[in-house]
Amino acid sequence: xxxxxxxxxxxxxxxxxxxxxxxxxxxxxxxxxxxxxxxxxxxxxxxxxxxxxxxxxxxxxxxxxxxxxxxxxxxxxxxxxxxxxxxxxxxxxxxxxxxxxxxxxxxxxxxxxxxxxxxxxxxxxxxxxxxxxxxxxxxxxxxxxxxxxxxxxxxxxxxxxxxxxxxxxxxxxxxxxxxxxxxxxxxxxxxxxxxxxxxxxxxxxxxxxxxxxxxxxxxxxxxxxxxxxxxxxxxxxxxxxxxxxxxxxxxxxxxxxxxxxxxxxxxxxxxxxxxxxxxxxxxxxxxxxxxxxxxxxxxxxxxxxxxxxxxxxxxxxxxxxxx
Amino acid sequence: xxxxxxxxxxxxxxxxxxxxxxxxxxxxxxxxxxxxxxxxxxxxxxxxxxxxxxxxxxxxxxxxxxxxxxxxxxxxxxxxxxxxxxxxxxxxxxxxxxxxxxxxxxxxxxxxxxxxxxxxxxxxxxxxxxxxxxxxxxxxxxxxxxxxxxxxxxxxxxxxxxxxxxxxxxxxxxxxxxxxxxxxxxxxxxxxxxxxxxxxxxxxxxxxxxxxxxxxxxxxxxxxxxxxxxxxxxxxxxxxxxxxxxxxxxxxxxxxxxxxxxxxxxxxxxxxxxxxxxxxxxxxxxxxxxxxxxxxxxxxxxxxxxxxxxxxxxxxxxxxxxxxxxxxxxxxxxxxxxxxxxxxxxxxxxxxxxxxxxxxxxxxxxxxxxxxxxxxxxxxxxxxxxxxxxxxxxxxxxxxxxxxxxxxxxxxxxxxxxxxxxxxxxxxxxxxxxxxxxxxxxxxxxxxxxxxxxxxxxxxxxxxxxxxxxxxxxxxxxxxxxxxxxxxxxxxxxxxxxxxxxxxxxxxxxxxxxxxxxxxxxxxxxxxxxxxxxxxxxxxxxxxxxxxxxxxxxxxxxxxxxxxxxxxxxxxxxxxxxxxxxxxxxxxxx
Numbered sequence: 042x043x044x045x046x047x048x049x050x051x052x053x054x055x056x057x058x059x060x061x062x063x064x065x066x067x068x069x070x071x072x073x074x075x076x077x078x079x080x081x082x083x084x085x086x087x088x089x090x091x092x093x094x095x096x097x098x099x100x101x102x103x104x105x106x107x108x109x110x111x112x113x114x115x116x117x118x119x120x121x122x123x124x125x126x127x128x129x130x131x132x133x134x135x136x137x138x139x140x141x142x143x144x145x146x147x148x149x150x151x152x153x154x155x156x157x158x159x160x161x162x163x164x165x166x167x168x169x170x171x172x173x174x175x176x177x178x179x180x181x182x183x184x185x186x187x188x189x190x191x192x193x194x195x196x197x198x199x200x201x202x203x204x205x206x207x208x209x210x211x212x213x214x215x216x217x218x219x220x221x222x223x224x225x226x227x228x229x230x231x232x233x234x235x236x237x238x239x240x241x242x243x244x245x246x247x248x249x250x251x252x253x254x255x256x257x258x259x260x261x262x263x264x265x266x267x268x269x270x271x272x273x274x275x276x277x278x279x280x281x282x283x284x285x286x287x288x289x290x291x292x293x294x295x296x297x298x299x300x301x302x303x304x305x306x307x308x309x310x311x312x313x314x315x316x317x318x319x320x321x322x323x324x325x326x327x328x329x330x331x332x333x334x335x336x337x338x339x340x341x342x343x344x345x346x347x348x349x350x351x352x353x354x355x356x357x358x359x360x361x362x363x364x
Numbered sequence: 365x366x367x368x369x370x371x372x373x374x375x376x377x378x379x380x381x382x383x384x385x386x387x388x389x390x391x392x393x394x395x396x397x398x399x400x401x402x403x404x405x406x407x408x409x410x411x412x413x414x415x416x417x418x419x420x421x422x423x424x425x426x427x428x429x430x431x432x433x434x435x436x437x438x439x440x441x442x443x444x445x446x447x448x449x450x451x452x453x454x455x456x457x458x459x460x461x462x463x464x465x466x467x468x469x470x471x472x473x474x475x476x477x478x479x480x481x482x483x484x485x486x487x488x489x490x491x492x493x494x495x496x497x498x499x500x501x502x503x504x505x506x507x508x509x510x511x512x513x514x515x516x517x518x519x520x521x522x523x524x525x526x527x528x529x530x531x532x533x534x535x536x537x538x539x540x541x542x543x544x545x546x547x548x549x550x551x552x553x554x555x556x557x558x559x560x561x562x563x564x565x566x567x568x569x570x571x572x573x574x575x576x577x578x579x580x581x582x583x584x585x586x587x588x589x590x591x592x593x594x595x596x597x598x599x600x601x602x603x604x605x606x607x608x609x610x611x612x613x614x615x616x617x618x619x620x621x622x623x624x625x626x627x628x629x630x631x632x633x634x635x636x637x638x639x640x641x642x643x644x645x646x647x648x649x650x651x652x653x654x655x656x657x658x659x660x661x662x663x664x665x666x667x668x669x670x671x672x673x674x675x676x677x678x679x680x681x682x683x684x685x686x687x688x689x690x691x692x693x694x695x696x697x698x699x700x701x702x703x704x705x706x707x708x709x710x711x712x713x714x715x716x717x718x719x720x721x722x723x724x725x726x727x728x729x730x731x732x733x734x735x736x737x738x739x740x741x742x743x744x745x746x747x748x749x750x751x752x753x754x755x756x757x758x759x760x761x762x763x764x765x766x767x768x769x770x771x772x773x774x775x776x777x778x779x780x781x782x783x784x785x786x787x788x789x790x791x792x793x794x795x796x797x798x799x800x801x802x803x804x805x806x807x808x809x810x811x812x813x814x815x816x817x818x819x820x821x822x823x824x825x826x827x828x829x830x831x832x833x834x835x836x837x838x839x840x841x842x843x844x845x846x847x848x849x850x851x852x853x854x855x856x857x858x859x860x861x862x863x864x865x866x867x868x869x870x871x872x873x874x875x876x877x878x879x880x881x882x883x884x885x886x887x888x889x890x891x892x893x894x895x896x897x898x899x900x901x902x903x904x905x906x907x908x909x910x911x912x913x914x915x916x917x918x919x920x921x922x923x924x925x926x927x928x929x930x931x932x933x934x935x936x937x938x939x940x941x942x943x944x945x946x947x948x949x950x951x952x953x954x
Contacts, residue, residue: 077822079430086512088504096568126422127571136596195637206637212414212627215599312634314597
């Protein structure tokens with residue numbers, strides 16, 4: 042097991058290097074340059090264009106730009122400067138990381154808490170009224186884009202004279218020190234993004250869980266357990282669910298990556314200060330070091346998530362051995 | 365002509381100068397002019413004003429970034445030597461109380477307002493002014509500097525402090541728009557010198573000053589508000605500057621509100637929601653949002669929808685590449701008769717109705733209709749008339765010879781071109797389809813190509829394009845837009861043959877048509893003349909040449925609209941990012 046983890050950890054570094062290399066050159070394929078959007082401003086003279094290119098190292102060959110960037114990370118832990126903000130990339134990402142992880146983690150937990158029980162229930166009561174209703178809601182949740190759900194909920198809240206229609210705090214609490222009332226205000230804002238972002242997952246997870254359960258419920262060992270005269274509750278939870286949940290652990294590892302990227306359009310509609318819109322703007326502005334660092338981060342989290350999922354699988358399922 | 369009516373800026377400044385010099389007064393706050401015409405009255409101090417930013421500011425260093433969000437915030441923290449009258453856009457004293465120009469227009473002397481303090485209590489003096497120009501504004505490495513504005517044919521203007529409250533600027537040549545440029549912000553030497561060459565730093569270091577993670581106590585201006593806190597991605601909070609140097613007619617110190625807050629909210633939907641829930645006190649809306657808010661207003665909502673014609677803003681135009689790679693097309697595009705025919709097929713009233721929801725007017729030519737320099741060129745716009753457009757193309761010999769519904773150019777194939785438009789813009793997209801349809805009706809085939817709006821200009825400045833929709837911002841003085849409209853200028857993108865062979869070289873006069881040569885001379889003369897009567901006459905001549913010769917076809921000038929909560933008084937529409945035009949200190953809570 043230890044060897045397995047060590048090997049997988051060591052693979053992470055060359056993978057990240059490859060990801061950053063590809064990402065760096067894919068960004069360059071995008072038409073235009075970082076300085077394009079400034080050209081219209083009369084303050085931006087031709088001389089300034091040249092000088093800024095030198096300042097940012099954009100006059101150097103691409104491979105040199107990339108090499109210097111990697112060298113900076115290896116030697117100084119410096120992920121480069123943001124062109125737009127004149128600041129190190131790491132700090133800018135750090136400012137947005139907490140809220141991104143908070144919202145994504147809560148949305149994930151929310152979707153699991155809803156989806157797993159519904160999945161089990163609909164499998165056990167297959168083709169009943171509950172199953173039909175849950176499937177309908179599941180498909181609806183899957184079909185409605187998250188931003189549309191966000192807009193609809195905002196319109197609903199506004200029509201009920203509600204106040205909390207986006208952001209993470211009311212205006213007066215944003216720059217106030219933490220207090221109990223600030224926490225309450227935060228919670229009153231938080232449920233909206235969690236539902237909007239979580240609902241999409243609910244539907245797919247629920248379908249997955251239902252299918253797994255149906256599969257397992259037809260297995261011989263479940264019939265054996267039943268014929269032993271075990272209580273149905275024990276058959277379901279101890280025998281069926283424990284086996285049905287394995288594939289979902291792999292899925293959980295994959296959804297880890299969403300912790301850092303988050304939902305772009307929903308975050309924009311709901312006014313969330315998260316990584317998604319930041320990445321989008323940086324891509325648009327060709328702020329290259331911000332973009333690759335973010336892509337690097339989400340690949341890292343994805344790989345760690347997968348590793349954790351594999352380890353977890355080995356723990357919950359004694360049949361799986363990596364040696 | 366009409367020039368004698370034009371109120372000369374020079375005359376104003378000299379009158380102000382003599383008046384103030386005679387009274388030798390000390391600390392003199394500026395009393396706000398009477399804006400009752402704009403519905404502005406005496407307000408009451410206290411309360412707060414909450415506005416929106418479309419994104420996080422990139423920096424708090426005005427000259428370190430070109431970013432409208434940063435400009436909105438810093439615009440409340442700093443002042444220039446002069447500012448605009450909010451109603452007439454005429455130049456008024458700000459940090460400078462008076463000024464004089466030498467008779468040859470090359471030497472400008474500014475008397476600074478005494479008793480003005482930086483927000484940390486340090487005196488504002490001539491040293492700050494000289495430092496700001498010398499070390500920051502003309503520093504070509506400052507991302508948001510303004511190097512070119514003070515660089516005349518390769519010679520830089522000279523900035524000197526004569527005494528604590530007098531500065532002298534010496535220009536190598538007279539410059540007609542010089543006073544306009546004095547609205548740029550003055551920054552504190554005692555806080556920023558360490559980021560400049562005179563403080564021992566590298567030229568590029570100025571861009572790293574006052575970043576969004578710096579200590580906010582170090583950021584001090586002379587403006588109405590001082591920055592207090594910044595929560596990344598969420599909010600910027602400013603508080604009233606207790607040293608501010610403006611007062612209302614009754615002597616109450618401005619600004620009225622104790623705090624000014626900028627909530628960071630992206631996108632029109634989220635912004636609308638934050639306004640409707642009462643968090644935002646006002647915000648600028650687009651033509652697309654106008655009907656919805658108007659309906660809510662009529663239904664008794666607690667806000668007003670305000671519409672106003674303002675000077676700033678970018679009217680879109682249709683440009684053809686006279687030097688297109690396809691030589692046959694290039695010849696057609698550079699033919700005035702073709703551009704005239706195409707103008708007849710531009711359905712401006714439909715565009716104003718459907719694209720802008722009526723929130724637009726007919727365009728001027730390089731000058732906004734509300735500007736002092738505006739000359740009414742409406743009659744040259746012509747009426748939308750497809751039949752006449754078709755006849756004009758027929759007369760050029762561009763006829764559909766193969767019967768496929770598209771005109772042919774001689775024997776060289778269809779009259780067909782690609783039109784670039786901003787795919788992420790709510791204005792360009794529908795506008796391009798309207799043009800495509802109407803042009804099709806006169807037998808001109810348009811292939812639409814959507815590209816990101818931010819790359820429209822850089823694409824047009826290259827060679828690989830045929831036609832484009834584009835927009836340049838209007839400014840109060842045409843000299844400030846010289847690189848765009850003077851033939852051979854860096855942004856004279858539609859006729860690149862006139863541009864210098866090497867950057868910084870001489871324009872290629874041989875490539876210019878006769879009217880282009882005249883326009884070149886007009887801009888050159890007007891730039892170097894300080895007599896505002898002569899300048900106005902020159903720019904009127906240019907607007908007529910523009911309207912007649914159609915270097916580009918102007919389409920419409922979007923009007924401005926905003927929604928304002930009923931708890932707010934003294935609202936004046938503004939873009940929020942224009943130095944020298946800041947009505948926010950007058951806003952109060954009812």
